[in-house]
Amino acid sequence: MKIEVNSPTASQLPTDRSVRSAASSKINEAQGTTEDRTTFHSDSALVQTLTTQALSSPEVRQDKVSALRQSVSSGEYSVDASKIAGAIVDSNSI
Numbered sequence: 001m002k003i004e005v006n007s008p009t010a011s012q013l014p015t016d017r018s019v020r021s022a023a024s025s026k027i028n029e030a031q032g033t034t035e036d037r038t039t040f041h042s043d044s045a046l047v048q049t050l051t052t053q054a055l056s057s058p059e060v061r062q063d064k065v066s067a068l069r070q071s072v073s074s075g076e077y078s079v080d081a082s083k084i085a086g087a088i089v090d091s092n093s094i
Contacts, residue, residue: 071077 068077
């Protein structure tokens with residue numbers, strides 16, 4: 001699993017807030033209303049920890065692959081056709 005840390009949406013965020021704020025203030029003064037404020041906050045330490053954890057995990061979970069390979073080889077692995085059909089129907093109904 002690959003996580004794109006530098007997503008294109010992050011670069012589309014406005015960086016010059018002073019122009020927007022000044023324009024907003026003039027409009028609010030003209031209308032005689034108070035200014036609304038919005039604050040965005042991201043816990044960067046948590047985001048960094050999760051990113052590091054995701055990037056350090058292996059793309060292939062070898063333990064699961066080995067267990068499945070052994071089940072198939074020994075003939076113990078069985079496929080429930082009705083479960084597969086139900087999952088296909090459920091995924092197409094979204």
